Amino acid sequence: MSSHRTPKKAEPRSPAQQALTEHELDELQGLLDAVPAPLEPLDVSMLDGFLCGVLLQPRRVPDAAWLPCITDAEARALPAGFGAGRLHALARRRHAVLDAAIGTRRWFDPWVFELEGGEDAHPSEAVYAWVAGFALAMAHFPALMALDAQRLREPLALLYRHLGPDDLEDAEDLLEEIESLEPPEDLAEAVEDLVRATLLLADVSRPLPAVPRRR
Numbered sequence: 671m672s673s674h675r676t677p678k679k680a681e682p683r684s685p686a687q688q689a690l691t692e693h694e695l696d697e698l699q700g701l702l703d704a705v706p707a708p709l710e711p712l713d714v715s716m717l718d719g720f721l722c723g724v725l726l727q728p729r730r731v732p733d734a735a736w737l738p739c740i741t742d743a744e745a746r747a748l749p750a751g752f753g754a755g756r757l758h759a760l761a762r763r764r765h766a767v768l769d770a771a772i773g774t775r776r777w778f779d780p781w782v783f784e785l786e787g788g789e790d791a792h793p794s795e796a797v798y799a800w801v802a803g804f805a806l807a808m809a810h811f812p813a814l815m816a817l818d819a820q821r822l823r824e825p826l827a828l829l830y831r832h833l834g835p836d837d838l839e840d841a842e843d844l845l846e847e848i849e850s851l852e853p854p855e856d857l858a859e860a861v862e863d864l865v866r867a868t869l870l871l872a873d874v875s876r877p878l879p880a881v882p883r884r885r
Contacts, residue, residue, distance in 0.1 A: 689767050694760060695781070701757040702741070706749060709742040716803035718781035721765050722868050723807025725772050726814050728875045733762065739810055772872050780864045784857065793853075793860035794832040800864060801832045814875050823847050825870035828863045 690698065698714055705711040712720060717740050724736045738745040740761055741754060748754055771778035782797050808815055815822070827847035835845075854860040 688763060689779075690760060690763060698757065698760045698764075701754075701760070705741045706752070709746055709748070710744070711741045712739075712743065712803060712806075713799060715781050715783060715799040716806070717761065718764065718768075719800035719803030719805075719864075720807045721761070721768050721803075722772070723804040723814070724811060725765070725769050726807075726868065726871050726875050727811050728813050728817065731811055733758075733765075736807075736810070737761065739806065743806060745810065772868065773876065775869050775872065775878070777865060778868075780861055782857070782861050782864070793857045796857050797832050797860050797864060801829050804829055805833065814871065817874050819843075821874045822871065825867035827851060828867035828870075832860070 695714060698717075702711040702713060702717070720736075720739065724731045737754075737758055738747065741748055741757070768778055770776075780797075780800055782800050785796050823843060824847060827844055828851070830844060831848040831851060831853075854863060
């Protein structure tokens, strides 16, 4: 499994903020796959979008509230005896990396992966899982959606245009905004829009401190 885009170089991070290696990313997917039925764990791309949705809430969501959602979309408890320590540690690392990027409005590399169809695949197919994860976070933690609707409309449209119309039946204003957007030309543009939308949403829910004016 390989990411579509290599992240830009950044300053050294603390161990908790170290980006996951390719091996650790594969390990994380394997740990998610090992979650027993009937639980429905996220895959790594959906997990990534979910974490961004969690981090965009106006008030910080405790780990204990979001961790159950990554091993089951309905946040059902893991069975007794199932060891999730390593899974949770890797998820927390990604959470810390994304938190630092969003908090400083830096580029981050979304976990979006090219499909087997390659260039013939529609960009929305490749980013769908990421956006579905973001939407899942909004379902569990809706505080972001209660903020300034006008400022949220454009970035939400950039994300939700990749979902099916049935998922947006009750969002007429958002549908109008989506229809006004030009579709992404390729996967690279779609991925860049994920980051742009995330940082635009952060301007609403996690505004940066005002810089004092020099006298």
